[in-house]
Amino acid sequence: MxxxxxxxxxxxxxxxxxxxxxxxxxxxxxxxxxxxxxxxxxxxxxxxxxxxxxxxxxxxxxxxxxxxxxxxxxxxxxxxxxxxxxxxxxxxxxxxxxxxxxxxxxxxxxMEPPIAPPSPVRVLVLPFENRTGDARQDNFCDALSDEISGNLGMLNPEQILVIARTTSMCYRRTTRSIAEIAHELGLDYVLEGSITRDTGRVRVRAQLVRCLDQAQVWGGAHEMTATDALDIQKTAGTVLADEVLPALAEQQRRMLARRLPIDPSAHDAYLRGRYYWTRRVHFDAGFAAHHALNAEDFIRARGYFETAIDRDPTYALGYVGLSNVYGATAAHGFYASSQGYPKARETALRALELDAGLPEAHQALAGVHYFYDWDWRKAEAEFIEALRLNPNHGETSRLYARLLLVLGREAEGRAQFERAEKADPLGFGGSRLFGLVQAGRYGEVINEFLAAGHGNRSPLVYQLLAIAFEVQGRYEEAVDATVDALTRCNEFARAESIRTVWEAGGYSAVLQWYLQDLLTRRQKGYTSPLLFAEIYARLGKPDEMFHWLDIALAERSPRLCELRTNAWFHPYRATKRFRGVERRVGY
CATH class of the missing domain: 1.10.10.10 (Winged helix-like DNA-binding domain superfamily/Winged helix DNA-binding domain)
Structure with a gap:
């Protein structure tokens, strides 16, 4: 029921x-x-x-x-x-x-319920259309709409629900009308815009459309300088607030302005960095590390965030971006956690020093407490504070949901995943599947995928399917899902190698191939010891698994925080030796 x-x-x-x-x-x-x-x-x-x-x-x-x-x-x-x-x-x-x-x-x-407050107004910021003829502006267009979404979402979270970026990206270059999009998502307003080139000058155009009657309630066009790009965000936010929230407090307007840097070029760099970070971070970190997916997006993101801080050392969101990159690259297995998380903590604290009311900064610090400190109490406190400041921040809800599942609080975790779904209805599927994998509901993951059909799904969906199929002993389908995931990540050679090994020797040969690949990589550079513990767990070799778990514990491998919900270790959880490992993590 x-x-x-x-x-x-x-x-x-x-x-x-x-x-x-x-x-x-x-x-x-x-x-x-x-x-x-x-x-x-x-x-x-x-x-x-x-x-x-x-x-x-x-x-x-x-x-x-x-x-x-x-x-x-x-x-x-x-x-x-x-x-x-x-x-x-x-x-x-x-x-x-x-x-x-x-x-x-x-x-x-x-029972007679108390009078409920009106439902929040639902707003979607569509990806800005690039009409400049310069493909280099595509990333900026996407990131600009993403940042506008974040800013509007903070105006009054109880009364404005801004649909998240992942859903918005599904409507890039869409042929659907605003009426059709509004019907699909239950929207009240859509903000759309474009960047064009006119006699050598770039212009930004934007308009706010009321979905009920397709009326334009605000429109603006500005020369495309970084300053005017910021003005678009301020103006759109102010007009939207005046349209749907006449009593918006001046304090909230100041809060929106505080998120913007002194130097507009810093904001431009931040937007570009956020684009690359977001594009890569929505992967399963274990799958990405296991298959050595490259760090190009993270490297680009870090460069842009550093540029943002160089241009404006007081720009708090720039430090948040750096904190995200330092933590994520360690979690994705590019180097030991001791090389990433101390820097992630330092930059998150710097962001909070500059702006204690910045929800993204609280989320960044929560990530350090979760992945590195294994301090569930402090992590939860920071997640809760981030959501208090912006209840519509889907990324915070998703990560907080993972913590709750680790702590065995499944009902609360499901509630947080549902909260994220409201803010990101189309992009949530992969994240919710991640939650189902964490909860050990592998059959539900498979059934939901099969019911939805094989459409244009994100790499994350196939990464999670590969896990679910393997745990259930459906090895051919696990290989298919792995190949699909790698193909969507442009790792064509690796996908072909895995397919060849499978056809020649079956799944045991595939697992042995994974092990040999890890051993080869470890001779050339850093390879997370947790990856070895996972592959030996999958091979059914507990002694080797515990050996590598000991090394991972000494190193504080980030993903050990989710040891309890890691699919590969489920067969060993009831053993005394494994419970000892869990205690060392802090369960």
């Missing part, structure tokens, strides 16, 4: 989306484990939930933990929260020798 966002259990409201329990509008404190169990039982309203079901859902089927006492304690705390008499419960019933049943669950709409 799909659980609604909010349900009633007698006179108690369970708000799944907010992860809260309330009676009469007042919050009832309930710890994480009892809350997860309550959500599970509410989703099975009136049906038996066995103790085995509970162990699988809350502990991943780990019978080595003291699950009996844990279940009994959680049941007792739930009954206290519901105001039940433990000796004569009315709602949470024990079925002796079987499990439990939760009665009296109904949709919360049965």
């Amino acid at each position: 799909t659980l609604p966002a909010s349900v009633m259990i007698a006179d108690v409201e369970l708000d799944v989306e907010r992860y809260e329990l309330r009676r009469g509008g007042r919050q009832i404190r309930l710890e994480r484990l009892p809350m997860e169990l309550l959500i599970l039982m509410a989703s099975r309203s009136g049906q038996l939930v066995t103790r085995a079901d509970i162990v699988r859902a809350l502990w991943g089927g780990n019978a080595f933990r003291d699950t009996d006492n844990g279940i009994n304690t959680a049941i007792r705390k739930i009954r206290v929260a519901l105001g039940e008499d433990p000796e004569n419960p009315r709602y949470l019933l024990t079925v002796k020798g079987k499990g439990y049943r939760l009665d009296a669950v109904q949709a919360s709409c049965a």
